[in-house]
Amino acid sequence: MIELTDTHAHLDQIENLDSVLKRALEAGVKAIVAVSSDYNSCIRTLEISKNKIVRILPAFGIHPWEITKEETDKCLEFIKENYHKAVAIGEIGLDYWYKEVKKDKTKKELQQNLYRKQLSIAKEYDLPVIIHSRGAWQDCFTLCKEAGIKKAVFHWYSGPVDILKEIINNDYLVSATPALSYSPQHQDAIKNAPLDSLLIETDSPVFYRNQQGGFNSEPKDVTSTLELVSSIKNSEKTVVAEKTLQNAKKFFNLN
Numbered sequence: 001m002i003e004l005t006d007t008h009a010h011l012d013q014i015e016n017l018d019s020v021l022k023r024a025l026e027a028g029v030k031a032i033v034a035v036s037s038d039y040n041s042c043i044r045t046l047e048i049s050k051n052k053i054v055r056i057l058p059a060f061g062i063h064p065w066e067i068t069k070e071e072t073d074k075c076l077e078f079i080k081e082n083y084h085k086a087v088a089i090g091e092i093g094l095d096y097w098y099k100e101v102k103k104d105k106t107k108k109e110l111q112q113n114l115y116r117k118q119l120s121i122a123k124e125y126d127l128p129v130i131i132h133s134r135g136a137w138q139d140c141f142t143l144c145k146e147a148g149i150k151k152a153v154f155h156w157y158s159g160p161v162d163i164l165k166e167i168i169n170n171d172y173l174v175s176a177t178p179a180l181s182y183s184p185q186h187q188d189a190i191k192n193a194p195l196d197s198l199l200i201e202t203d204s205p206v207f208y209r210n211q212q213g214g215f216n217s218e219p220k221d222v223t224s225t226l227e228l229v230s231s232i233k234n235s236e237k238t239v240v241a242e243k244t245l246q247n248a249k250k251f252f253n254l255n
């Protein structure tokens, strides 16, 4: 069976986790990178990572939608104290299309400040970063590069192709999700990114549209990401699976 890693899932937001993980294992998913979005989510993700059904690799971070929460300083402290338990800092980044930012421009600065702080933690502890960059692709890239980060993945990248080229030339990665089945921007990005620069993921439990209406994703659906990438790249599934698994192992320092 093909071995897969779901490199981006919000396991802290998933109910009936044991059965979800069992289904993932049955689908060939041997490891899941569990991203966090705020203080409580970091605590919960760390707890979940003790689960033995599938190898769970925690990442700690504050998501750009959660920047106004009071406990951000507490969360940054948590990350510094527990960095050795994490495989990455994430999900962090900027989102200029987020409704709060559209309403109030000062929120943009707040996002940037918190993003910078988390990039410097990643730099200090030599951890890769998982970036949410919606509507803020250029700034996400520039700040990341300026912070001296060596390893970054632009998750679910759906931005302009010229920025994608900068990302790739800088040896950063992008990741594909099941939105490849309908998002022209995401399709364009994955078409233009070499296999060497790709990770596959689900962003579970995100809801994706399909011909039957849609579905709430779970890590087993990384098989559908794999199929979509294979067809867009015109490559065998086994080739894409092997390559993206190697990329994930190298990126997250796994053995």
Ligand SMILES: [Zn+2]
Binding pocket: 008, 010, 035, 091, 203
């Ligand atoms: Zn996410």
